[in-house]
Amino acid sequence: MNFNQELAGLAVYEAGKPIELVVREFGIQPCDIIKLGSNENPYGCSPKVSVAISENSRLASFYPDDSMIELKEKLAKKYGLEQNQVIIGSGSDQIIEFCIRAKCTKNSKVLMAKTTFAMYEIYAKQVGAHIIKTPSHSHEILEFKQMYAQHKPDMVFLCVPNNPLGECLDKSDVFEFISQADPDTLVVIDGAYQEFAKAKDKAKAIEPKEVLERFDNVIYLGTFSKAYGLGGMRVGYGLASREIIEALHKIRPPFNIGVLSLLAAKKALEDEAFVQTYIKHNFEEMIRYESFARANQIVFIPSWTNFITYILDDKKSSTEVALWLLQKGVIVRNLASYGVNAIRITIGTPQQNDRVLELFSELL
Structure with a gap:
């Protein structure tokens, strides 16, 4: 059977290993598995979310309000925007797909860092766009x-x-970069981890209202999967000018967010205290990973997120390290597929981090 030629040679996105797979492959009980490979909130979601889902489970048989007006209004109020400047997606990666399909053709060029979120390249290649990457792995x-x-x-x-x-x-x-770009270039600011960056360093904080008031060619992406602990509900959003949002809505399929996911996101926005407490714990625990790395001569990348990346030396393979930890019941992200001999570790709870650092000591 013949398929779209753009799919030939296109890599499939490698998602983090689920707990269920580790149970099947290694026979480890779910309660003994620590999942720190997908940057989920290790404390779960706000209790307000859990209660709302439990009390409204009957709604699962209904289609959601496709206008998603209540969530749009809450997000618009949070960021000081109008609701017609908001689009909701099944995770922020669906908004990425909308942007690519709205803007790119086979003749298009898409610029990104050498090592960054893989779906940028995957979605762009699906439409035949030409990928341009910077020489360095990080954003320079x-x-x-x-x-x-x-x-x-x-x-x-x-x-x-x-x-x-x-x-x-x-x-x-x-x-400064956006100010020098052509007004017809669509600049996507992926702020999936901005909640963490804002809390750690104001110099890194990007306020959507400020950037959208200055530039008409920017879309800011946010998600409920990280700081809000709703990775399993799949809710993301895009904030942009009315012109951009109108174009993206021509691509958005109907009912792309489930009714309980919309409810969860609305309730999550009502409990910012939960988010801020988690972020505080996150950076307190991150210090332990940084100290351990320094004490053991492990190179790490200073992080403004809820994970830390350890760069391994020539004597250690990230694939072998990740597999060894997996066999011990700890899931981390091997970055070998990105061409980097490194592992990415989500910052867990104190108890989870105790176990991970204990295993690292044993490994070393």
Whole structure:
């Protein structure tokens, strides 16, 4: 059977290993598995969310309100925008797909960092767009400027902070880059981890209202999967000018978010205290990983997210380390598929981190 030729040679996105797979492969009981490979909130979601889902489970048989007006209004109020500047997606990665399909063709060019969220490249290649990457693995703003001037791309992805490495551009660098871009270039600011960056360093904080008031060619992406602990509900959003949002809505399929997912996201927004408490714990525990790395001569990337990346030396293979930890019941993310000999570890609870660092000591 013949398929779209753009799919030939296109890599499938490698998701983090689920607990169920580890149970089947290694016979480890679910209660003995620590999952720190997908940057989920290790504390779960707000109790308000759990109660709302339990009390409204009967709604699962109904289609959701396709206008999603209540969630849009809550997000618009949170960011000081109008509800027609908001689009909701099944995770922010669906908004990425909308952006690619709305803006790109076979003749398009898309600029991104060498090592960043894999779905940027996958979605772009699905429409036949040409991928342009910076030389460095991390976001280096001078390289973005040089590559932009050389190639004049139709789209640019800035992952701020960057997944899977954890580094983060300053807001001033992001704004300076956008100011020099052509107004017809769509700049995507992926703020999936902005809640963490804002809490750690104000110089990294990007406020959607500020960027959208200054630039008409920008879309800001956010998600409920990380700080809000709703990875399993799949709710993300895009914030942009009315013109951009109207174009994306022409691509959005009906009922792309389930009724309980919409309810969960609305309730999550009502409990910012839960989010801030989690972020505080996250950076307190991250210090332990940084201290351990320094004490054991492990190179790590300073992180503005809820994970830390350990760069392994030539004597250690990230594939072997990740497999060894997996056999011990700890799921981390092997970055070998990105061309980096490194592992990415979600910052867990104190008890989870005790176990991970104990195993690392044993491994070393």
